[in-house]
Amino acid sequence: MRLTWPLTGRTEESRRIEAALVDPESAGIVVSGAAGVGKSRIARETLTSFTARGWLVRWVVGTSAARHLPFGAVTPWTATSGVDSLELVHGVIDTLTSSQGDAPVVVGVDDVPLLDDLSTVVLHQIIQRRLAKLVMTLRTGEAVAEATRELWKIGEFDRLDVAPLTPDDSERLVSRALGGTLESTAAQRLWTLTEGNPLYLRLIVEQEVADGRLARREGLWTWVGDPVVPPGLVELVESRIGGLPPAVSEVIDILAVGEPLRLASLTRIAGGSAVEDADRRGLICCEPGDGCVTVRLAHPLYGEVRRRRAAHTTLRRLRGLVAAELAVTEPRGDVHAVVRRAALSLDSDVTPDVELLLDAARGAAWMLDLPLANRLAEAAIAAGGRVEASLIRAFVLSWLGKGAAAEAVLADVDIGSLTAVEQARVTFLRAVNLFFTLADPSAALALVDRAVCTEPPERHCLDAFRCIAAAALGAPDTARRLARSFDPRALPDPLERRLTAWAVTVACGEAGAAAEAAAVADAGYPIPVRAFIVISDAHINALLLAGETAQACEIAQMMRGRAMASRGAPFGQIAIAVTGQAELGAGHLDRACAHLSTALQRVTAWNTATGFRYRYQILLTTALAMRGRAHDACVAQAAMEADRHPGWRYLDYSRAIAGGWVAGAQGAISEAIAMVREAAEEAGGRGQYAAEVMCLQTAAQFGDRCTADRLHELEARVEGPRAGIAARFADALFSSDSDELEATSRRFEEIGDLVAATDAAAHAAICLRAKGLRGSALRCSRRADALAAACGGARTPALMRCADTLPLTAREREIVMLLGGSASNRDIASRLSVSVRTVESHIYNAMAKTGSLSREELAKLLSDTDGQLN
Numbered sequence: 001m002r003l004t005w006p007l008t009g010r011t012e013e014s015r016r017i018e019a020a021l022v023d024p025e026s027a028g029i030v031v032s033g034a035a036g037v038g039k040s041r042i043a044r045e046t047l048t049s050f051t052a053r054g055w056l057v058r059w060v061v062g063t064s065a066a067r068h069l070p071f072g073a074v075t076p077w078t079a080t081s082g083v084d085s086l087e088l089v090h091g092v093i094d095t096l097t098s099s100q101g102d103a104p105v106v107v108g109v110d111d112v113p114l115l116d117d118l119s120t121v122v123l124h125q126i127i128q129r130r131l132a133k134l135v136m137t138l139r140t141g142e143a144v145a146e147a148t149r150e151l152w153k154i155g156e157f158d159r160l161d162v163a164p165l166t167p168d169d170s171e172r173l174v175s176r177a178l179g180g181t182l183e184s185t186a187a188q189r190l191w192t193l194t195e196g197n198p199l200y201l202r203l204i205v206e207q208e209v210a211d212g213r214l215a216r217r218e219g220l221w222t223w224v225g226d227p228v229v230p231p232g233l234v235e236l237v238e239s240r241i242g243g244l245p246p247a248v249s250e251v252i253d254i255l256a257v258g259e260p261l262r263l264a265s266l267t268r269i270a271g272g273s274a275v276e277d278a279d280r281r282g283l284i285c286c287e288p289g290d291g292c293v294t295v296r297l298a299h300p301l302y303g304e305v306r307r308r309r310a311a312h313t314t315l316r317r318l319r320g321l322v323a324a325e326l327a328v329t330e331p332r333g334d335v336h337a338v339v340r341r342a343a344l345s346l347d348s349d350v351t352p353d354v355e356l357l358l359d360a361a362r363g364a365a366w367m368l369d370l371p372l373a374n375r376l377a378e379a380a381i382a383a384g385g386r387v388e389a390s391l392i393r394a395f396v397l398s399w400l401g402k403g404a405a406a407e408a409v410l411a412d413v414d415i416g417s418l419t420a421v422e423q424a425r426v427t428f429l430r431a432v433n434l435f436f437t438l439a440d441p442s443a444a445l446a447l448v449d450r451a452v453c454t455e456p457p458e459r460h461c462l463d464a465f466r467c468i469a470a471a472a473l474g475a476p477d478t479a480r481r482l483a484r485s486f487d488p489r490a491l492p493d494p495l496e497r498r499l500t501a502w503a504v505t506v507a508c509g510e511a512g513a514a515a516e517a518a519a520v521a522d523a524g525y526p527i528p529v530r531a532f533i534v535i536s537d538a539h540i541n542a543l544l545l546a547g548e549t550a551q552a553c554e555i556a557q558m559m560r561g562r563a564m565a566s567r568g569a570p571f572g573q574i575a576i577a578v579t580g581q582a583e584l585g586a587g588h589l590d591r592a593c594a595h596l597s598t599a600l601q602r603v604t605a606w607n608t609a610t611g612f613r614y615r616y617q618i619l620l621t622t623a624l625a626m627r628g629r630a631h632d633a634c635v636a637q638a639a640m641e642a643d644r645h646p647g648w649r650y651l652d653y654s655r656a657i658a659g660g661w662v663a664g665a666q667g668a669i670s671e672a673i674a675m676v677r678e679a680a681e682e683a684g685g686r687g688q689y690a691a692e693v694m695c696l697q698t699a700a701q702f703g704d705r706c707t708a709d710r711l712h713e714l715e716a717r718v719e720g721p722r723a724g725i726a727a728r729f730a731d732a733l734f735s736s737d738s739d740e741l742e743a744t745s746r747r748f749e750e751i752g753d754l755v756a757a758t759d760a761a762a763h764a765a766i767c768l769r770a771k772g773l774r775g776s777a778l779r780c781s782r783r784a785d786a787l788a789a790a791c792g793g794a795r796t797p798a799l800m801r802c803a804d805t806l807p808l809t810a811r812e813r814e815i816v817m818l819l820g821g822s823a824s825n826r827d828i829a830s831r832l833s834v835s836v837r838t839v840e841s842h843i844y845n846a847m848a849k850t851g852s853l854s855r856e857e858l859a860k861l862l863s864d865t866d867g868q869l870n
Contacts, residue, residue: 003177003209005202009169010042013162017046020158021106021133027155028106028127028134033162034282035240036199039137040110042162047108047135056105058096058132060123062114073119085118092122097131105132112136112151113144120147127155141282164196173198174205178221183598184560185576186214186223193227193300200301203233217601220594224601229304237305241283247274250318252283253310255296256303258322258344263293265325320348335363342376352383361392366494370400387413387422394429395495401609403437421492424458427451428496431465435472437609441647445469460486461493464500471503474650477687479507498524502534506650509542510683512690512718517542518551536578537615544585545690546720549752556582576602577616584623587754590792593627596620611645618651618658625661626755628795633662653683653691657698664702664797667817668831669810672797673704680710689717697726701759702797703810705734721751729760738767742780749787758787758794762802812846815839819859 007014013031020029033039047057058077066072071088077095078088097105109115109123124147126132136151138144140161165173171187182190194200207230208214214223241252251270255261263286267275275295278284283302287294297303307315323344330337342360345352357380364373377393390413397406410430415423427448435444448466453459463486471479488500501524508517521539536559543552556579580595596619603613617640625633637659644655656679663672680695693714696707708730715723725747732740745760765780781802788794801813808816818828825843829836843855852858 003206005177007045008173009165013042014046016160025156027157029158029160030152031137031160032140034140036197037162037164038198039162043108043135043137054103056099056103059108062111067114067116069116070118072116074122089122093125107132107134109136112138113142113148123151167191170196180216180221183220183222203230217597219590222598234305237301241302248278251275251278253306254318256306257315257319259296260294263295265329266295269321269325316348319344320350323350339363346379352379354380354383354385358385358388365392365396370396398433398437403433406433420458424453424461425493428461428465435647439646457490457492461496464491464496468499468503471507472647472650474686476507476511479503502538505535505538509545510688510691514542514546514719540578540581545694547722547751548720549586552585553582581619584619586752587791589623589627589794592623611648614643614645614648617643618654621658622661625665627793628665630665633665637662653679653695667814669702669797669814670832673699673702689714693718693723693726700730700733708734733763736767738764754787754791755794758784759796759798762798765802808846812842815842816846816858819855
């Protein structure tokens with residue numbers, strides 16, 4: 001696919017070229033840069049602007065084909081007659097620099113090192129005689145003949161080294177080329193792969209768009225899957241690194257399988273002269289730091305291409321050499337070095353080292369590189385480390401969504417040969433696998449109850465699981481009580497500590513103890529096994545329930561930063577999801593839909609089996625319904641129900657809120673209120689008081705005027721600003737206090753809940769209109785519309801009612817909305833729990849008030865009104 005690529009992020013470079021051309025003391029400018037960095041594009045577009053000013057611009061282009069032909073580069077400017085070289089030189093000079101009147105002349109010279117000798121002489125004379133300004137481009141690191149160097153020695157030339165684009169400029173360029181916003185994770189991946197080289201960026205983006213991996217989803221360009229290096233880009237890279245001496249090629253191949261490497265290590269493996277030659281050619285880069293020099297390939301794509309092209313046997317041999325070198329030079333306690341060394345040894349001829357494989361399997365599991373962890377654990381089992389490797393592999397298989405396989409691995413472990421603590425670990429792993437991956441909470445709890453463990457720390461392992469199960473099943477008081485019965489820091493396995501931290505964060509957040517939830521989450525983030533990927537979800541949820549939206553967004557940003565650093569697929573998926581979670585809480589609905597849709601497109605068996613897919617679907621359903629996209633929300637709701645996980649009962653209230661918003665988007669307001677009120681009562685009965693606040697606030701947003709008393713009771717139980725603001729909102733709604741509704745709208749906006757702020761403003765407008773204060777009502781209505789736009793297109797029931805000027809009661813309006821969905825009178829009566837006769841009476845009254853002649857005409861009145869909000 002061909003896209004239009006505007007010049008982006010090069011304002012300073014263009015300015016410097018322009019300054020050199022207008023400076024009477026300067027002969028011009030030499031523009032250098034790596035291949036594909038855009039130096040020719042910058043020079044040409046800058047000179048085009050000079051053409052518009054009346055300058056005469058002529059171009060000379062050096063090529064490999066013409067460099068051995070006399071006057072090859074200036075052939076278009078060579079006279080057809082004459083055989084004397086000197087005469088021809090003068091003729092070319094006159095033609096290149098001739099000008100009618102006083103118009104200044106600038107000669108652009110692309111790839112100046114590729115000029116033939118006589119063309120170089122022409123430029124030499126132009127410079128010496130100051131007949132024209134010159135703009136010359138050359139590739140960094142390219143061999144330049146002495147005659148060519150003399151060109152900028154004889155004149156006062158400015159120099160410009162064109163650097164790659166910054167990450168921000170790269171993102172801006174791709175977004176402009178695509179004609180839409182590029183999702184930040186995709187932008188980071190593109191910059192990491194291309195390092196800001198515009199040509200590489202263009203080739204990869206066009207390939208990914210053509211193949212459908214980079215596509216617009218929910219208004220945001222997102223990237224799913226691994227990139228395929230386009231053939232044209234492979235050719236460009238090979239032209240840069242092809243045709244090398246064998247020793248230099250080996251340096252590139254060693255780094256392709258093992259970068260980064262210490263300079264001393266690379267020198268020992270490949271030889272000092274070969275490394276120096278690769279450095280002179282600009283194929284590697286050396287980075288000083290931490291008392292040594294680290295070497296990488298000059299560009300990530302060099303490694304991509306070499307790994308695809310090199311012989312399999314060569315790569316196996318080199319991996320073995322690098323692994324042997326790392327064994328000597330890298331500290332064994334560095335988990336990244338251990339995993340790297342073991343991964344290299346797996347694909348080499350090195351004899352397996354059981355302890356190395358075990359340590360690396362644990363490390364890969366900590367990094368959540370689950371496929372690699374599984375391979376390393378399998379290799380450790382084959383090498384003789386059966387029991388410990390089996391525990392690691394079972395954990396990995398469970399997280400990969402292969403619960404039955406994980407159970408089979410654990411069942412094969414000889415329990416009689418284990419210590420009491422090891423037996424407790426096996427029971428814990430089996431229980432977690434049963435509860436989450438195999439979605440059988442009852443079997444998991446029964447397994448733990450059958451276990452006989454009377455002494456710590458093995459008893460604490462089982463209490464930790466009971467704490468986790470209680471939090472997941474929506475019993476926060478039980479979870480917090482169990483957590484207080486043991487010291488989580490004394491648990492023998494990081495997995496147990498991580499899941500306990502998640503459980504306590506969930507329990508505290510749901511109960512309304514936001515400060516304790518934050519403290520537990522902060523303590524849990526450093527735990528091994530990448531604790532932050534699940535803890536962050538619970539932490540953000542706790543903050544959003546409390547009304548601490550800004551802090552929730554900060555945690556999501558932190559998560560994204562860590563995910564970028566880890567480059568692990570599960571990190572990326574959850575980072576996108578928690579970003580969508582925070583955006584939804586802040587009311588940025590367009591961005592929330594885009595992020596959550598992307599997360600769902602990237603789900604794996606792990607996300608589905610452990611319940612995270614269900615979590616994402618709840619959030620997406622809510623976001624779509626808040627935007628009034630009833631059909632899409634219904635589709636998402638059906639997927640949510642299909643993915644419902646029996647172990648995630650603590651999210652029952654969130655599921656009910658999602659269902660309420662869907663009903664509201666369809667116009668069934670009384671059903672929506674009943675749904676979230678029922679969820680509020682259930683959450684309160686479980687001790688999920690912060691969740692109860694959220695349910696009651698949602699009911700008030702739908703127009704329920706009977707939530708204030710309970711919200712005031714909860715205000716004393718639930719930390720954070722939300723409960724108090726929601727209580728005042730409910731008071732104002734009950735008393736039709738438009739001033740207080742306006743003030744509450746601003747309070748919601750201050751805590752970052754833009755959807756609630758929109759609804760409070762809409763209810764203020766409705767109250768004012770009912771009082772006949774049309775000017776004030778219009779002011780509040782405009783505020784509601786502005787907030788809805790800031791949300792990325794909110795279309796809530798309150799907002800739709802605010803825009804509706806038809807003389808209908810709330811029940812009449814609800815029934816007319818349901819008519820728009822082509823529902824029969826009997827269907828409407830069933831849904832609203834009223835009689836068919838009542839429905840018919842309301843339809844008759846609505847037709848009489850509006851002068852409608854049919855059900856269809858009546859339904860269209862509201863659909864036309866609602867459409868004005870889009």
